[in-house]
Amino acid sequence: MTLKVAVIDSDSGFLTVLAKRTEAAGWQLRQSTGAIPPEELVAMKLNALLLDPALLGDEAGAYLERVCSMLPELGVVVCTGRSTVAQRVRGLRLGVDDWITKPCHPEEAMARLEAVSRRHRRGGPQADAGPLVAGELEIRPDQFQAFVGGISLDLTRREFELLQLLAEAEGQVLERETIYQRVWGYAMAHGDRSVDVFIRKLRQKLEKRSPGWSYIHTHFGVGYRFDPESLRGEPALELPPALEPESGSQTVHKSFTAA
Amino acid sequence: MTLKVAVIDSDSGFLTVLAKRTEAAGWQLRQSTGAIPPEELVAMKLNALLLDPALLGDEAGAYLERVCSMLPELGVVVCTGRSTVAQRVRGLRLGVDDWITKPCHPEEAMARLEAVSRRHRRGGPQADAGPLVAGELEIRPDQFQAFVGGISLDLTRREFELLQLLAEAEGQVLERETIYQRVWGYAMAHGDRSVDVFIRKLRQKLEKRSPGWSYIHTHFGVGYRFDPESLRGEPALELPPALEPESGSQTVHKSFTAA
DNA sequence: TCCAGCTGTGAAAATCCTGTGAAAGCAGGG
């Protein structure tokens, strides 16, 4: 198990020992003696962050809050000297995952970093390299690409990740925040339209190679749902063509069993 | 945020205070003074578990291991007296998420329980979202939509949230203020009729797809109550025989059982 | 029976949301 962790602290003795131990364990450790901007943290793709708020002064609270809200998946461990119950409680409520007191044994710090990192690793790198088929579409995780009739859709990386995410949740409505969080890796800023834009690109490319099918459906005020539907002709498998819906738009709901 | 937590401890003083505080916070707390079999823990659908391994004796390690491996989604917090670094590290490596030392302030224990629940909840997108059936209605949180006979009611987001709230409180009368507070997220302004208007829209859509049933009842001067009633025939103990096909073409909806 | 207070309704007004085209920002390769 190799973790990527950043440490923000100034206690050189502690840092030295920690560096030695983490290296022995095969972790990637990045040290800093000052606040690291959240954007950089995003780019580092860390598993966890260990920091002493003492050297951030008054900014500490605001900084923690910003980091935790922007990177909800990042494990955050505070390691600092004396603190009051109220301080700890406030920190934990802000989004900190664990709070330990110095002096602290490096081995324990590591164990706690492991603990907070444990969950947020998405079930292995690519546990399932199985191609996924939906409608006329074939999604191949091993190629980071999707095909229709053997012809590539020429998806970019993000487009592919978005499509894969949606397709893996076939039938379920995913909210924009969820989508962004999972594809981009951090919290969506208020008003960000990236998801919409990529949905449009996907739809264009899908339409180009697989006209006559509708894959991505919009749920107003909520998000998007992937569900291949043949626009004309057969609804794909069985079920003889539906008769005309007595009025307006009836959405036929295909049931499925939850895994 | 309402959490479901179990506590395995024997310190009655601590338990009493904790019970009081958690109740005030709206948590569901279940106490026990001995090990709870993992199978039972599963059935309890907990968010987190707080325990003192001291009263489990030698079994403690094995018990923790079993619980953590069987319920990876459960947040586990150990709260006990003196312990060595080695013990703590071993516990954390076994799967324990946090380890605090007695005496411990109840507020801090709660904050840590929240923290581990927060992290664990992100595992499954919405593993908690079991479909809810009432009368002819099927409410599916994963779709932000309700269905009758497999056909969508085409509810908007707010309509859906309102219906879900009412249905989850089936049988109880909810006051307007309460409804507004929970669906809109803030206090209702004096004289606001939004709830009434949405109730009407819901009733219209329900009536359209499920005539012959009455779902939402008005309690004059109080609020509304959700309670499916078949207008003709049976008072609805269980599924009255299927309704008239009215146009034999609709996709059959295969129901499935919630886990 | 009458009245004051609630609730049901229909429709207009105000908001919010999504689709879209295009420009601006970035990173890597040539």
Added chain:
DNA sequence: CCCTGCTTTCACAGGATTTTCACAGCTGGA
């Protein structure tokens, strides 16, 4: 340094949804 392809940001248009209003119909108590 320029070019190229990808991603992010912007502003606007067209719709869908939510809120607000005025009024009619009810309810329950005096």
